[in-house]
Amino acid sequence: MTRARLLALVPLLAAFPLLAAEIGQVKTATGSVVIERAGATTAAKPGVRIETSDVVRTGPDGSVGITMSDNALLSLGPNSVLALDSFAFDTTTYQGKFDATLTKGSLAVVSGKIAKQSPDAMKVRTPASVLGVRGTEFAVKVD
């Protein structure tokens, strides 16, 4: 990335006050579900907060449902790994950006305000594809 492009990002980043800290919350969890954060692993129980760069991992008997702060709903079936790579959401303008990666397993998505406000601001990646989301419900599976 050139310096000009890097500099162009500065005001954009400053516009997203919720960049750090909590970006979502675990609402449902069954079986084995963990959150990996900065090398540590914690159990994902209902009520636990999600942060940027968290990786959510379900076991063979696990499933989990997460509500993001832009109202997006993400839920994982068993044997799944979802990385919440980046998330920014301005609660006044509804501008934002949401990138997640499903490396294996199954994921159901109801997109939220970020995708509604700016088409393609929400992206879900898999090892083989990139999904550009435009206010929608969908399911994706990686085997």
Added chain:
Amino acid sequence: MTRIATATFALLLGACSSTTVVLLPEPDGRKTALTVTDSRGDVVLDQPYAAVRRNALRTEPYASSADAVKRDFGPALAAQPPREKRFTLHFPEGRDEVADESRAELDAALREIAARPVADVLVVGHTDLVGSGPLNDALAKQRADAVRAELVRRGVAADAVQASGRGSREPAVSTAPGVAEPRNRRVEIVVR
């Protein structure tokens, strides 16, 4: 170095794994679309149950079905969090006290919050199109803060409620600038 290793790993994974994507019907029947992009180009899914399966050898669009979705995504869909519920409170012109006729709606929101095991609550303030943008941003936030304070006073955990203002960006009813419209002076309580 790490980046190169990660990219190589992703390529290897991409080569031996397959991705299946299914567009689901919207509860309200609204039209939507999803673009699935891979190294061979874009596939646009824009019908309910339109689907695409992709691996290293081929990209294969197909029609999925309710039964196939249940089989492939049953546990993920069963884990989906409850949908949000919205409650709308109205306000007198230029003021941040909830209108009397909206008190019952506030009580209903409190009941919904209590009924959810792990509720988090968004309180979003709005104004009508009277006044300047910055003034309306401040008033909208003030209305949201007032409602948030009442929810907390009546027992909702302070860290479970966030207040924000949208100013006059999202009128419930479109009007010309400067029109005092009671339906636009409101706070929405989003329980999720």
